[in-house]
Amino acid sequence: MAEECSHECGSCGVSGCGERTAAGPTKLETNNRSNVKHVIGVVSGKGGVGKSLVTSLLASEMNKRGNKVGILDADITGPSIPKTFGITNPLTADADGILPGQTQTGIKVMSTNLMLPKGDLPVAWRGPVVSNAIRQFWSETNWGDIDYLFVDMPPGTSDVLLTVFQSLPVDGIVTVSAPQELVAMIVGKAVNLAHDMDVEVLGLVENMAYFKCDDCGKEHHIFGEPQGAEVAERYNIPAYTTLPIDPKFARLCDEGKVEDYDVKGKLDVIIDKIVEAGEKQEEKAAE
Numbered sequence: 001m002a003e004e005c006s007h008e009c010g011s012c013g014v015s016g017c018g019e020r021t022a023a024g025p026t027k028l029e030t031n032n033r034s035n036v037k038h039v040i041g042v043v044s045g046k047g048g049v050g051k052s053l054v055t056s057l058l059a060s061e062m063n064k065r066g067n068k069v070g071i072l073d074a075d076i077t078g079p080s081i082p083k084t085f086g087i088t089n090p091l092t093a094d095a096d097g098i099l100p101g102q103t104q105t106g107i108k109v110m111s112t113n114l115m116l117p118k119g120d121l122p123v124a125w126r127g128p129v130v131s132n133a134i135r136q137f138w139s140e141t142n143w144g145d146i147d148y149l150f151v152d153m154p155p156g157t158s159d160v161l162l163t164v165f166q167s168l169p170v171d172g173i174v175t176v177s178a179p180q181e182l183v184a185m186i187v188g189k190a191v192n193l194a195h196d197m198d199v200e201v202l203g204l205v206e207n208m209a210y211f212k213c214d215d216c217g218k219e220h221h222i223f224g225e226p227q228g229a230e231v232a233e234r235y236n237i238p239a240y241t242t243l244p245i246d247p248k249f250a251r252l253c254d255e256g257k258v259e260d261y262d263v264k265g266k267l268d269v270i271i272d273k274i275v276e277a278g279e280k281q282e283e284k285a286a287e
């Protein structure tokens with residue numbers, strides 16, 4: 001048995017535990033006021049590649065297309081979503097559950113940072129507590145109607161990914177990487193974990209792929225040649241796109257105005273794939 005067993009065998013990732021009581025993982029129910037249609041995980045094999053930024057941009061783009069959108073910030077110990085959207089009001093709750101924070105354009109957000117009296121307080125929680133927090137964000141939040149819920153995962157392939165894959169009805173994941181030599185191995189780990197958990201990999205966003213010079217208009221590969229196209233092909237990832245290094249990202253994130261950024265259609269190929277996967281899920285459910 002794991003040293004800090006949560007006794008929730010259905011959503012535990014420890015294999016070979018002699019104390020296991022449930023035959024396999026069972027998906028958690030949502031709060032009875034919630035109707036979440038599709039769940040999309042945003043994953044990076046490594047920290048600092050811009051996963052939270054990509055989560056925020058995907059949510060904004062989906063929202064601009066007229067969908068009802070939420071973000072579950074599963075990066076429990078390093079949450080950055082409220083900051084990028086400029087949400088500062090603490091969470092409230094009533095008899096129907098916890099009420100998520102809301103961005104200026106109406107995206108609903110659940111994050112540990114909205115529970116802290118001060119944004120700079122650390123969240124030094126152990127794995128089982130983190131996993132329980134994610135389950136509560138899912139099942140005790142009054143999400144209302146949500147077409148697409150994006151889950152911003154912590155970096156790496158930690159037990160949090162297992163918790164999310166096992167407890168939430170994930171339609172698929174989007175992986176995020178940045179150009180560097182290790183990219184294939186890093187993306188590969190995330191993709192292989194998703195495959196092991198029977199979760200579809202919908203797309204790869206290679207962030208910080210180039211810097212476009214304002215003066216000459218030329219694209220410079222500051223961190224090396226983008227390798228995402230080749231990696232996407234190797235792992236059969238159906239949609240691939242790049243995002244530039246853009247000082248506007250950092251500025252808008254710092255100002256809490258990420259929704260103001262115009263991605264100029266660069267994420268369309270990924271959004272289309274997410275929509276397609278959602279439609280497939282709905283058709284399957286209707287059968």
Ligand SMILES: Nc1ncnc2c1ncn2[C@@H]1O[C@H](COP(=O)(O)OP(=O)(O)OP(=O)(O)O)[C@@H](O)[C@H]1O
Nearest residue numbers: 047048049050051052053155244245246249250253
């Ligand atoms: N393409 C980009 N151009 C400029 N700045 C960027 C770009 N992508 C990300 N950043 C900046 O880099 C920082 C890290 O980004 P972000 O928090 O999205 O990374 P992350 O992968 O989620 O990090 P972590 O692994 O810590 O969760 C942020 O300040 C963000 O504004």
